[in-house]
Amino acid sequence: xxxxxxxxxxxxxxxxxxxxxxxxxxxxxxxxxxxxxxxxxxxxxxxxxxxxxxxxxxxxxxxxxxxxxxxxxxxxxxxxxxxxxxxxxxxxxxxxxxxxxxxxxxxxxxxxxxxxxxxxxxxxxxxxxxxxxxxxxxxxxxxxxxxxxxxxxxxxxxxxxxxxxxxxxxxxxxxxxxxxxxxxxxxxxxxxxxxxxxxxxxxxxxxxxxxxxxxxxxxxxxxxxxxxxxxxxxxxxxxxxxxxxxxxxxxxxxxxxxxxxxxxxxxxxxxxxxxxxxxxxxxxxxxxxxxxxxxxxxxxxxxxxxxxxxxxxxxxxxxxxxxxxxxxxxxxxxxxxxxxxxxxxxxxxxxxxxxxxxxxxxxxxxxx
Amino acid sequence: xxxxxxxxxxxxxxxxxxxxxxxxxxxxxxxxxxxxxxxxxxxxxxxxxxxxxxxxxxxxxxxxxxxxxxxxxxxxxxxxxxxxxxxxxxxxxxxxxxxxxxxxxxxxxxxxxxxxxxxxxxxxxxxxxxxxxxxxxxxxxxxxxxxxxxxxxxxxxxxxxxxxxxxxxxxxxxxxxxxxxxxxxxxxxxxxxxxxxxxxxxxxxxxxxxxxxxxxxxxxxxxxxxxxxxxxxxxxxxxxxxxxxxxxxxxxxxxxxxxxxxxxxxxxxxxxxxxxxxxxxxxxxxxxxxxxxxxxxxxxxxxxxxxxxxxxxxxxxxxxxxxxxxxxxxxxxxxxxxxxxxxxxxxxxxxxxxxxxxxxxxxxxxxx
DNA sequence: ACCCCTTGTGCAACTAGTTGCATAAAGACG
DNA sequence: CGTCTTTATGCAACTAGTTGCACAAGGGGT
Numbered sequence: 119x120x121x122x123x124x125x126x127x128x129x130x131x132x133x134x135x136x137x138x139x140x141x142x143x144x145x146x147x148x149x150x151x152x153x154x155x156x157x158x159x160x161x162x163x164x165x166x167x168x169x170x171x172x173x174x175x176x177x178x179x180x181x182x183x184x185x186x187x188x189x190x191x192x193x194x195x196x197x198x199x200x201x202x203x204x205x206x207x208x209x210x211x212x213x214x215x216x217x218x219x220x221x222x223x224x225x226x227x228x229x230x231x232x233x234x235x236x237x238x239x240x241x242x243x244x245x246x247x248x249x250x251x252x253x254x255x256x257x258x259x260x261x262x263x264x265x266x267x268x269x270x271x272x273x274x275x276x277x278x279x280x281x282x283x284x285x286x287x288x289x290x291x292x293x294x295x296x297x298x299x300x301x302x303x304x305x306x307x308x309x310x311x312x313x314x315x316x317x318x319x320x321x322x323x324x325x326x327x328x329x330x331x332x333x334x335x336x337x338x339x340x341x342x343x344x345x346x347x348x349x350x351x352x353x354x355x356x357x358x359x360x361x362x363x364x365x366x367x368x369x370x371x372x373x374x375x376x377x378x379x380x381x382x383x384x385x386x387x388x389x390x391x392x393x394x395x396x397x398x399x400x401x402x403x404x405x406x407x408x409x410x411x412x413x414x415x416x417x418x419x420x421x422x423x424x425x426x427x428x429x430x431x432x433x434x435x436x437x438x439x440x441x442x443x444x445x446x447x448x449x450x451x452x453x454x455x456x457x458x459x460x461x462x463x464x465x466x467x468x469x470x471x472x473x474x475x476x477x478x479x480x481x482x483x484x485x486x
Numbered sequence: 487x488x489x490x491x492x493x494x495x496x497x498x499x500x501x502x503x504x505x506x507x508x509x510x511x512x513x514x515x516x517x518x519x520x521x522x523x524x525x526x527x528x529x530x531x532x533x534x535x536x537x538x539x540x541x542x543x544x545x546x547x548x549x550x551x552x553x554x555x556x557x558x559x560x561x562x563x564x565x566x567x568x569x570x571x572x573x574x575x576x577x578x579x580x581x582x583x584x585x586x587x588x589x590x591x592x593x594x595x596x597x598x599x600x601x602x603x604x605x606x607x608x609x610x611x612x613x614x615x616x617x618x619x620x621x622x623x624x625x626x627x628x629x630x631x632x633x634x635x636x637x638x639x640x641x642x643x644x645x646x647x648x649x650x651x652x653x654x655x656x657x658x659x660x661x662x663x664x665x666x667x668x669x670x671x672x673x674x675x676x677x678x679x680x681x682x683x684x685x686x687x688x689x690x691x692x693x694x695x696x697x698x699x700x701x702x703x704x705x706x707x708x709x710x711x712x713x714x715x716x717x718x719x720x721x722x723x724x725x726x727x728x729x730x731x732x733x734x735x736x737x738x739x740x741x742x743x744x745x746x747x748x749x750x751x752x753x754x755x756x757x758x759x760x761x762x763x764x765x766x767x768x769x770x771x772x773x774x775x776x777x778x779x780x781x782x783x784x785x786x787x788x789x790x791x792x793x794x795x796x797x798x799x800x801x802x803x804x805x806x807x808x809x810x811x812x813x814x815x816x817x818x819x820x821x822x823x824x825x826x827x828x829x830x831x832x833x834x835x836x837x838x839x840x841x842x843x844x845x846x847x848x849x850x851x852x853x854x
Numbered sequence: 855a856c857c858c859c860t861t862g863t864g865c866a867a868c869t870a871g872t873t874g875c876a877t878a879a880a881g882a883c884g
Numbered sequence: 885c886g887t888c889t890t891t892a893t894g895c896a897a898c899t900a901g902t903t904g905c906a907c908a909a910g911g912g913g914t
Contacts, residue, residue, distance in 0.1 A: 136622065136646075139901060149864045154902055161903085162861055181620035185562065186900035188553040190869050196601070203587065214583065219571065222604040231623065233564070234602045236590040252549035254504065254870095255599065278504075360787045389784060396789035416757060419728045421764035507871060517894045522872055530892055554870035558899050622900095 137178040146174040157182060188254075196231045197221075197442055198250055198259040200243050203236050213384065213412055213431060217284075220435020221260065228448060244273055251277035257446045260284065260438050261293070264330040280445035282438045285331050294445070296438040296455070301331070302338035304427035304459030305381070308409045309342040311425075311461055312379045315469045317407060319351040321377040323366045323387060325358045332383050335411070339381060351377040356387065363387035367394040371406075378470040379407035385414040385426055392420070392466065403468030413462055422465035429459040505546040514542040525550060556622075564599045565589075565810055566618055566627040568611050571604050581752065581780055581799060585652075588803020589628065596816060612641055619645035625814045628652065628806050629661070632698040648813035650806045653699050662813070664806045664823070669699070670706035672795035672827030673749070676777045677710040679793075679829055680747045683837045685775060687719040689745040691734045691755060693726045700751050703779070707749060719745040724755065731755035735762040739774075746775065746838040753778035753785050753794055760788070760834065771836030781830055790833035797827040 143150045148171060155161035156171040163171075175181075188194040199221065201214055218232065225232055233256055237243045247270065250256050258280035261270050271292035274281040281293045286301045312320055322339045325332035336353060343350050352370055356362035363382065367390070370377055382388035388410030395406045402408055402422055410417060410426035417424030437455045444450045511518045516539060523531050524539040531539075543549075556562045567589065569582055586600065593600055601624055605611045615638070618624050626648035629638050639660035642649040649661045654669045680688055690707045693700035704721060711718050720738055724730035731750065735758070738745055750756035756778030763774050770776055770790055778785060778794035785792030805823045812818045 136620070150901075151864060151903075152862085155863090158902080162863085164862070167862080179616075179620060181617060182902095183557075183900050184621035184623045185553060185556045186869090187902080188869095189551075189557050189871090189900080190902050192869075194553065218602065219604060222602075226603065231601045231603070233599045234586065234590075235594065235599070236587060248547075249549060252504070252547060253552035255552045360783060364787055386784065390787040393787050393789040393791075415728060416754065419732055419758040419761045421761040423761075506869095518871075519873075519894060520892085523893090526872080528873085530890095532892070535892080550872095551870050554899090555872080556899095557870080557901090558872050560899075 136183075137180045139180070139182070142171065142175045142178055142180050145178060146171045154182075192254070193446070194255060194257055195229055196233050196256045197225065197439075197446075198233045198235065198247075198256040200235045200237055200246060200259065200261075202240070202243060202263065203238065213386075213414070216414075216431040217262070217435040220432035220437075221439045223432075224436050224439035224443065224450075228443065230443070240269065244269060247274060247277060247279065251279045258282075258442045260442060264295070265328045266330060266333070268330075280442060282441045282445075284434060284438055286334060294441050296441050297331075297434055298429060298455055298458050300458040301334055302342075304411070304429060304461055305335050305338040306342050307461040308381060308425075308427055309339060309346075311463060312381075312407060312409070312467065313346060313348070315379075315407065315467060317379040317470050318348055319375060319377045320348075320379045320381065321352040321354070321370050322350060323363060323370075323380060323382045323391065324353060324355050325383040327355050335383065351375065356383075358384065358387065360386065360390045363390040364394045367391040368398070371395065371398050371400070377406075379409070379467070381409040381411075383411055385410035385412040385417050385424060388424060388426065388466075389416070389420065392422075392424075403466055407467040407470065409467060417464070420466075425464045425467040426462050427459050428462050430457060433457070504551075505548045507548070507550070510539065510543045510546055510548050513546060514539045522550075560622070561814070562623060562625055563597055564601050564624045565593065565807075565814075566601045566603065566615075566624040568603045568605055568614060568627065568629075570608070570611060570631065571606065581754075581782070584782075584799040585630070585803040588800035588805075589807045591800075592804050592807035592811065592818075596811065598811065608637065612637060615642060615645060615647065619647050626650075626810045628810060632663070633696045634698060634701070636698075648810060650809045650813075652802060652806055654702060662809050664809050665699075665802055666797060666823055666826050668826040669702055670710075672779070672797060672829055673703050673706040674710050675829040676749060676793075676795055677707060677714075679831060680749075680775060680777070680835065681714060681716070683747075683775065683835060685747040685838050686716055687743060687745045688716070688747045688749065689720040689722070689738050690718060691731060691738075691748060691750045691759065692721060692723050693751045695723050703751065719743065724751075726752065726755065728754065728758045731758040732762045735759040736766070739763065739766050739768070746773075747777070747835070748774065749777040749779075751779055753780045753782040753792060756792060756794065756834075757784070757788065760790075760792075771834055772839070775835040775838070777835060785832070788834075793832045793835040794830050795827050796830050798825060801825070 139150045139153050143153045146153065148167065152163060152167065153171050155163050156168045184195065199218070221232060235246055237246055247259065259274060261281055261283045264283050264285040271281065271283060275292050283291060283293050283295045285295055285297050287295045287297055287299065309320070320343065322336055324336040327333055340350055340353065352373065354366040354369065356366050367380065370380060380391055382391055388408050392402050392408050395402055400406050408425070410424050412431065413426045413428035417426050433455065437453065440450045440453065444452070507518045507521050511521045514521065516535065520531060520535065521539050524536045552563070567586070589600055603614055605614055615627065627642060629649055629651045632651050632653040639649065639651060643660050651659060651661050651663045653663055653665050655663045655665055655667065677688065688711065690704055692704040695701055708718055708721065720741065722734040722737065724734055735748065738748060748759055750759055756776050760770050760776050763770055768774050776793070778792050780799065781794045781796035785794050801823065805821065808818045808821065812820070
């Protein structure tokens with residue numbers, strides 16, 4: 119066995135032979151303890167010796183083995199992000215790319231890694247956390263899509279695994295919660311915007327009711343509207359899928375008192391909604407105004423450009439990373455997320471003055 | 487220090503106190519070696535003893551520490567995926583979500599994890615691989631976006647890190663390459679489709695020329711067209727960004743001999759192109775036919791629905807994972823990727839009402 | 855000149871599993 | 885009943901760093 123290992127190393131030329139701390143110590147003429155102290159800025163080492171050790175390490179291309187360090191310190195410098203993927207929805211949802219971008223921006227400079235996992239449902243997700251904790255693979259986890267009676271916060275607390283929950287900050291949650299303050303502000307602003315444009319028949323296409331963030335936004339929608347003395351034209355729940363967004367839109371357009379404006383729980387659904395409306399022969403925004411949520415990049419380039427709510431997913435991701443790192447004992451300056459979701463007005467919303475025209479039920483092209 | 491550790495464990499109640507192999511051995515009344523053998527199905531252990539050990543482990547909720555196992559075996563069961571993010575393009579590109587889905591489907595059942603990193607450019611990417619290799623953090627890496635004179639394959643080979651390169655399979659590449667066979671087939675099919683519809687002035691909006699896959703597709707486009715005796719109306723290079731797609735489209739629409747069809751290097755750009763065309767007052771497909779590439783979910787729901795090329799990113803991701811796992815010594819059945827990219831005809835392409843210049847060489851229906 | 859204090863360095867034990875080798879126990883056979 | 889197999893089990897060393905503690909060396913004060 120030793121023989122095969124040796125030959126594998128030889129074949130790897132320079133890079134294959136990983137130097138150990140002993141090689142560095144020998145090269146610098148010190149003990150391995152000195153090398154360790156030089157790298158961790160602990161203990162008492164003369165600056166000259168430190169330099170000599172660091173030079174020797176650089177010469178050999180040595181970095182401390184993450185595995186050995188993790189074993190000794192019981193800290194892996196790795197965080198978990200588990201994405202639930204009900205029915206391949208992730209593939210369509212660029213939301214997560216933004217979140218990951220925000221997380222990585224904080225993790226990378228501190229040498230942390232992000233371990234990404236995909237699961238089918240909550241049960242699988244819980245089992246995964248149990249395994250990750252039992253194997254000691256990660257130092258903490260980012261939880262997305264908080265839901266009512268979410269089993270994950272108590273589970274992770276029981277496992278001794280630090281976690282942050284993305285969503286509306288909530289003081290007595292079992293784990294810290296990170297999110298823009300005043301979550302409802304964007305919806306509030308959007309409703310105001312539509313009403314100023316003259317809309318009174320406004321519908322809302324929501325996500326699954328058990329997810330807290332989408333439930334909250336839907337509640338704010340209804341509340342804001344009623345404060346102005348107007349009843350919601352309709353409120354529909356979906357599973358966030360494109361197909362459901364199209365189905366919901368078709369249902370709304372088939373109403374006798376058709377809404378003049380529709381707000382969607384995310385941009386992906388809003389884009390599908392616009393497509394469905396156009397297919398039904400309606401013009402956006404002339405016949406129907408549409409508002410999205412997320413401010414995905416693509417919304418700026420569609421025709422019409424999408425009016426949406428910017429919730430700065432990247433910044434929330436960065437804040438989540440900082441909160442989690444702080445729980446893991448890293449020295450992270452706390453930066454307050456004092457912003458709030460903001461409406462971005464573009465072209466998919468416009469004034470309504472006409473009584474709703476009847477729907478032309480002639481599809482332009484009768485294809486799939 | 488021991489005191490503080492003990493108190494931390496006590497405070498963690500049940501889950502906080504990670505059991506060790508010793509605890510399991512004691513509970514089962516055997517040595518730690520027996521526990522190890524029971525879990526790894528090695529050595530010679532009676533089935534009864536094995537059962538007793540496994541039960542004890544389940545009772546205590548013990549799994550072997552990934553860190554300790556990794557230290558001993560020099561295998562972390564973790565693979566790296568590094569995404570280059572020129573200017574926040576990732577956020578817009580659901581392509582990666584699909585790839586990750588495909589990778590995870592193979593990794594998760596084998597207990598492997600995916601370490602995701604984002605970098606700004608090739609230099610940063612190379613430095614990252616060097617660090618990951620030096621620290622022994624991963625067993626291998628998935629490389630995307632092969633480019634001409636790509637520095638990464640030789641680098642990773644030098645570092646002794648297994649890797650797979652996504653793209654056209656290429657026998658004498660320094661690292662194994664994974665991709666659908668006959669990469670050009672989809673483009674070929676798309677050009678045929680457009681010519682059957684009567685298009686003769688067809689333009690191509692490509693990605694950066696140094697990326698092999700987009701360069702190859704562009705070459706196939708030009709070649710296919712010329713084989714039919716038609717010159718490309720225009721071929722433009724972009725950086726894959728939405729802004730560049732819009733700019734390219736506007737340039738094409740401003741030509742005196744405006745193209746009647748445009749093919750884009752990916753769906754995101756095609757969607758932006760449709761938006762730009764509509765904004766310029768053109769109808770798609772009546773005035774301009776558009777073809778994308780990738781078959782992203784959203785393309786099915788736009789108006790018009792997007793005609794595109796399906797290259798089955800998920801399946802390629804799964805194949806890449808298998809190839810990499812095989813290199814890492816896992817016993818993975820080799821599944822051939824014998825498929826090829828295929829055209830998906832939807833609504834964004836249609837017959838051109840403009841007079842088509844007569845074809846000189848081959849008839850439009852005489853295709854492969 | 856002696857002692858003390860400060861500073862630098864190394865030994866050895868520790869992290870949590872894995873594994874080669876020795877040995878013990880049990881059954882088979884002469 | 886003793887010896888030979890066969891099979892099961894445990895000891896101890898090993899993976900690559902980290903760290904408490906002991907000790908050595910140098911400088912300053914009395």
